[in-house]
Amino acid sequence: MKAIGFKTSLPIAEKESFIAFEAPKPIPVGRDLLVKISAVSVNPVDFKIRQSSAKDTVLETPKIIGWDAVGIVEAVGENVRLFEVGDPVFYAGDITKSGSNAEYQIIDERIVGKKPTSLSIEAAAAMPLTSLTAWEILFDRIRINPEKDKGKSILIIGGAGGVGSIAIQLAKKIAGLTVIATASRPETIAWCKEQGADFVVDHKDLIASVREAGFQYTDFILDFVDTNLYWDTMVELIKPQGHIASITGSSDPVALNKLKNKSASFSWELMYTRSMFETDDMQEQHNILNKIADLLDNGTLRSTLNQTLSGLTADNFKKAHELLESGKTIGKIAIKF
Numbered sequence: 001m002k003a004i005g006f007k008t009s010l011p012i013a014e015k016e017s018f019i020a021f022e023a024p025k026p027i028p029v030g031r032d033l034l035v036k037i038s039a040v041s042v043n044p045v046d047f048k049i050r051q052s053s054a055k056d057t058v059l060e061t062p063k064i065i066g067w068d069a070v071g072i073v074e075a076v077g078e079n080v081r082l083f084e085v086g087d088p089v090f091y092a093g094d095i096t097k098s099g100s101n102a103e104y105q106i107i108d109e110r111i112v113g114k115k116p117t118s119l120s121i122e123a124a125a126a127m128p129l130t131s132l133t134a135w136e137i138l139f140d141r142i143r144i145n146p147e148k149d150k151g152k153s154i155l156i157i158g159g160a161g162g163v164g165s166i167a168i169q170l171a172k173k174i175a176g177l178t179v180i181a182t183a184s185r186p187e188t189i190a191w192c193k194e195q196g197a198d199f200v201v202d203h204k205d206l207i208a209s210v211r212e213a214g215f216q217y218t219d220f221i222l223d224f225v226d227t228n229l230y231w232d233t234m235v236e237l238i239k240p241q242g243h244i245a246s247i248t249g250s251s252d253p254v255a256l257n258k259l260k261n262k263s264a265s266f267s268w269e270l271m272y273t274r275s276m277f278e279t280d281d282m283q284e285q286h287n288i289l290n291k292i293a294d295l296l297d298n299g300t301l302r303s304t305l306n307q308t309l310s311g312l313t314a315d316n317f318k319k320a321h322e323l324l325e326s327g328k329t330i331g332k333i334a335i336k337f
Helices: 044-052 121-125 128-141 162-174 186-195 203-212 227-237 256-262 284-297 314-325
Strands: 002-005 019-022 032-042 068-076 088-091 104-108 112-114 153-157 178-182 199-201 218-223 238-246 265-268 305-310 332-336
Touching (some): 032 121, 044 314, 068 121, 112 284, 162 186, 178 203, 238 256, 256 265
Parallel strands (some): 238 265
Antiparallel strands (some): 002 019, 032 068
C-alpha cells in the first residue's frame, strides 16, 4: 500500500519532512478492522508528534502518523462483532499504533463509529478526534448534566480551533449552556458565532473581556490553547465550586493550590486514554461516535471542515502541517484520497 510518513523529525519546510513510500498491507486479527481509507484530517497532535517522535535519529522504517479517518471496512478480525465488510466508518485512531496517512489501516472496532450518511467523506473526516475530545471533556471529565446544568456559563478558550468549534456546538445545543468563546480576528469571531457562541471575547485581555460581557465568573472553563499561559486567568474567572478542564498539557507543574479557596475542580482530557490503556469502557468511544453521527445527520451538529486538499501525497501533508503550525487555522483541514 502507499503511505506517507517520515524517517526523522524535520521542519515542515524540509524536503523529507514527509515522504511517500510503499508499506505492507496490514492484516486484521481479533477485534481489528482493516479499513480502506478515503479521507483524513489533520490535528495539532499530528505536527507535535512529527516534530518530536524521531528527533536526532533516523528510523529504519518510516513512521506513519495521522488519526482522523473515514473509509470502508475491507476485512475484519475473527472477534469483530460491531461491523461488517463494506461498512462506511469514521474514527480518531490510537496514538500507540500506526496512523491513518496511508491507503489502509488497522483499527480496533471499539473506537470506530458509523460514518454520518449525510456528510461527504472530507466533512466526516474532520469530525472524530475533535468530537470525541469535546464530548469527553464536557460529559466525562466535567460531567455536565444537561438537565441540571442548563443555562450555566462556560468559557471556551480557543473557540475557532478544531476542538473549540465542536465544543461550542455541543455546549450550546446538547448541554444547553451559555457559551462564551475566545477569538480576536474578524474571521474567527464570525466563525465562533456561526458555531453558536452567545458571546465572543478577546483572549488578549480575557478577564476584562469576560467581565465586559457581563460575567464576573463562569461555571465552567475549557482550555484549548495553553494551560500555563491562561492558568492565573482561569483561576480568577472560575466560579466558586466551578470546574476547569484542559487538553493542552503543561511543561510546568499546575498550581492547583490556587483553586483551594474556591473549592474548584480541575481535569485533564486526553482522547487517547481509553485506547492507550484499553480501559473497561473503551467501547464508549464507539458509542460516542455513533451519537455524533446521528447528531450530524439530523442537523443538530454541523461539520467544522473549513479546507480540503486532494490526493495522498507528501506535498499535501506538508501543506496541511504548515497551515496548522501557523496557528491561524479556523476549523479543520481534510485531505481526501
